[in-house]
Amino acid sequence: MLHDRVMVRVSEESGERRSSGGIVIPATAQVAKRLLWGEVFGVGSHVRSVQTGDQVLFNPEEQYEVEVQGEIYVVLRERDLHAVASERTEQGTGLYL
Numbered sequence: 001m002l003h004d005r006v007m008v009r010v011s012e013e014s015g016e017r018r019s020s021g022g023i024v025i026p027a028t029a030q031v032a033k034r035l036l037w038g039e040v041f042g043v044g045s046h047v048r049s050v051q052t053g054d055q056v057l058f059n060p061e062e063q064y065e066v067e068v069q070g071e072i073y074v075v076l077r078e079r080d081l082h083a084v085a086s087e088r089t090e091q092g093t094g095l096y097l
Contacts, residue, residue: 004078006050007042008058009071035082036060038074047078057083 040054063074
């Protein structure tokens, strides 16, 4: 990846979901804008707050898809990420909003 770009694989659970009452909500249902979680697979040299393996929260409408060896990835700018969930806790709790 170059500059401030981040390559993310979207989580499998971001499709259809189930409400607390047990109702299945299809991925195509749009109630409100929904953010997605994904795992970082590559970062550019100017990315400062994200590392490979982190979980990130992003808007699915601000993305470019790319296929690499049969896998679909999303390419985003670092500034388009809304949150980072990390195993590293040197600076706090591990979830930075």
